[in-house]
Amino acid sequence: MERRFNPLDLSDNAQGHQICLPVEFVQALAVANSLQEVLDTVSQWLYQLFDAERASITLRDDADFLKIYSIRGNKAIPLDFRVPIANTLVGRAFTEKTVLICDELDKSTELDCIMLAQHGMQTCMDAPLLYGDVCLGTLNVAHKKSYYYSELHAIELQCLANWIGLNISLRLQLKELEYLASTDHLTGAANRRVFTQKIRQAITEFHENGQSFFFGLMDIDHFKMLNDQFGHSAGDYVLQRIVAISETMMTSPGKFFRIGGEEFAIIFPEQSEYEPLRFFNDIREAIALAAMDYDGIPISVSVSIGFTAMHIHDNTPESLLRRSDKALYQAKLAGRNRVHMFNSAQA
Numbered sequence: 001m002e003r004r005f006n007p008l009d010l011s012d013n014a015q016g017h018q019i020c021l022p023v024e025f026v027q028a029l030a031v032a033n034s035l036q037e038v039l040d041t042v043s044q045w046l047y048q049l050f051d052a053e054r055a056s057i058t059l060r061d062d063a064d065f066l067k068i069y070s071i072r073g074n075k076a077i078p079l080d081f082r083v084p085i086a087n088t089l090v091g092r093a094f095t096e097k098t099v100l101i102c103d104e105l106d107k108s109t110e111l112d113c114i115m116l117a118q119h120g121m122q123t124c125m126d127a128p129l130l131y132g133d134v135c136l137g138t139l140n141v142a143h144k145k146s147y148y149y150s151e152l153h154a155i156e157l158q159c160l161a162n163w164i165g166l167n168i169s170l171r172l173q174l175k176e177l178e179y180l181a182s183t184d185h186l187t188g189a190a191n192r193r194v195f196t197q198k199i200r201q202a203i204t205e206f207h208e209n210g211q212s213f214f215f216g217l218m219d220i221d222h223f224k225m226l227n228d229q230f231g232h233s234a235g236d237y238v239l240q241r242i243v244a245i246s247e248t249m250m251t252s253p254g255k256f257f258r259i260g261g262e263e264f265a266i267i268f269p270e271q272s273e274y275e276p277l278r279f280f281n282d283i284r285e286a287i288a289l290a291a292m293d294y295d296g297i298p299i300s301v302s303v304s305i306g307f308t309a310m311h312i313h314d315n316t317p318e319s320l321l322r323r324s325d326k327a328l329y330q331a332k333l334a335g336r337n338r339v340h341m342f343n344s345a346q347a
């Protein structure tokens with residue numbers, strides 16, 4: 001059997017009812033440092049407050065899927081699972097912005113109910129996480145006994161969903177703002193602002209714990225000509241491809257940034273197994289060999305790279321930038337499509 005409750009009707013029916021929350025719950029939410037911490041705090045407390053076998057939170061992933069972001073208890077539907085919005089109880093709670101209770105999970109034909117029933121649960125209740133007109137996802141609890149949750153439980157779950165919806169919405173907006181402030185919108189690469197933070201951090205870490213690194217500047221060859229010949233959007237496409245190729249070439253601690261129109265910065269921590277000249281050359285070669293095709297027109301492009309090692313007397317990014325820029329200039333002068341390491345004789 002299924003029961004459904006409109007959140008507005010629930011609040012009408014709940015006139016005079018009070019919801020009582022543990023102080024630790026409210027306190028833990030107040031000090032949560034990230035969206036994930038908020039979600040984990042909420043699922044932990046749902047699990048306890050609703051005497052649940054399982055508590056979870058989904059958020060909208062895209063037009064067709066919700067994603068499980070936090071779980072406490074039974075892992076019948078695992079973390080990060082993308083739950084289809086179609087043909088699931090949780091999907092209907094989300095799209096219809098309605099609290100749904102399924103009292104006999106083993107009789108349901110919906111995917112999420114089947115998965116829960118297969119792991120021994122009999123009742124589940126899903127409430128929409130509302131923020132104004134928008135539904136952000138759902139709060140979900142499940143229990144081993146059938147017909148376990150009452151309308152009072154539905155009132156309380158929806159009340160929590162309304163309260164937490166605001167918190168989640170603000171955190172999502174903050175995440176979006178952080179993303180916009182740190183990302184180059186054309187290519188998705190980390191931008192100059194992040195570069196400035198990361199290079200300063202790398203310099204500090206070098207002076208504090210001796211973790212050395214190499215710093216490279218990469219510049220597209222004859223990019224103006226490419227723009228003139230094929231058009232600005234072809235140039236944009238090439239920028240996107242170069243970023244995608246370079247990012248796949250980064251070994252895990254390597255960091256890549258777009259710091260100007262056709263200029264990129266690379267921080268490459270020193271590591272015995274991957275020699276820097278080879279690392280930078282591998283990137284250069286991957287770009288030179290890449291098959292690029294813009295609107296049916298084959299385009300080949302190359303880059304030049306200048307790099308330098310971190311020195312004990314480097315206290316700010318400027319000296320590193322200056323040395324790499326000189327090496328880059330040498331690479332261009334020598335014919336482009338090459339990598340040069342800074343050599344003090346050229347200073």
Ligand SMILES: Nc1nc2c(ncn2[C@@H]2O[C@H](COP(=O)(O)OP(=O)(O)OP(=O)(O)O)[C@@H](O)[C@H]2O)c(=O)[nH]1
Pocket residue numbers: 186219220221222223224225227231232233234235236239260261262332336
């Ligand atoms: N399509 C596109 N072009 C850009 C973008 N940002 C900068 N550019 C172009 O990049 C070109 C840079 O040209 P130059 O600095 O003359 O250098 P170059 O032609 O690459 O020559 P070399 O560096 O000497 O090999 C200019 O034509 C800019 O308009 C962008 O976001 N998209």
